[in-house]
Amino acid sequence: MEYFRGKAKLEKALAASGLSHAILRPTVLFGREDILVNNIAWTLRKLPVFGVFGDGQYRVQPIHVDDLARLAVELGQGSENIMVNANGPETFTYRQMVEMIRDELNIKCQVIRVPSRLAHVIGSVVGKIVGDVTITWDEILALRNELLYADTQPTGKIKLTDYVREHADELGQHYHSEVARRLDRDRAYV
Numbered sequence: 001m002e003y004f005r006g007k008a009k010l011e012k013a014l015a016a017s018g019l020s021h022a023i024l025r026p027t028v029l030f031g032r033e034d035i036l037v038n039n040i041a042w043t044l045r046k047l048p049v050f051g052v053f054g055d056g057q058y059r060v061q062p063i064h065v066d067d068l069a070r071l072a073v074e075l076g077q078g079s080e081n082i083m084v085n086a087n088g089p090e091t092f093t094y095r096q097m098v099e100m101i102r103d104e105l106n107i108k109c110q111v112i113r114v115p116s117r118l119a120h121v122i123g124s125v126v127g128k129i130v131g132d133v134t135i136t137w138d139e140i141l142a143l144r145n146e147l148l149y150a151d152t153q154p155t156g157k158i159k160l161t162d163y164v165r166e167h168a169d170e171l172g173q174h175y176h177s178e179v180a181r182r183l184d185r186d187r188a189y190v
Contacts, residue, residue, distance in 0.1 A: 003138055004147060022075035024068065026086040028148040030160055031065035041172025044102045044109045051114030051122060053140050056095030059149040061087035064163060067156030085150035090159050094143055104164040105171065116140050132177040
């Protein structure tokens with residue numbers, strides 16, 4: 001959870017700086033070039049089973065990158081010191097989100113419960129195969145602790161369900177590597 005502790009420290013430092021600020025707290029992003037939703041679709045396309053961590057009943061509220069950008073521009077034009085949860089208009093359990101993606105893509109992959117520790121090991125093995133870090137223990141904990149959910153009014157308008165339906169032909173056709181993006185941003189986005 002070092003990632004989230006780091007974000008909290010940065011938010012505190014910014015608020016204490018005296019500078020005018022708008023802090024956005026996005027839940028989970030989706031859209032062109034996204035990693036999570038695309039790689040869930042890729043896994044559903046490539047494997048006969050998809051394991052959700054534990055019961056999969058933890059909530060997520062995906063927000064489209066265009067909604068996040070719009071919100072950043074709107075808040076950046078103001079002078080009010082504000083902290084806003086950037087969350088999408090749909091709330092899913094993680095399992096529901098995976099099953100929705102599977103169903104919209106018309107894939108015959110079974111979604112099963114997997115103990116979190118085993119899922120982390122399996123994710124590490126898949127990561128070695130694709131040359132990436134597919135899931136970290138901190139990411140599993142963040143999901144299970146509902147850190148990708150905000151109990152506030154949605155700030156986004158674009159629905160993940162509509163996005164998946166509109167991009168069904170391309171979503172998950174290719175694996176998107178987090179590591180490759182960090183090492184060579186230009187080539188990773190081609």
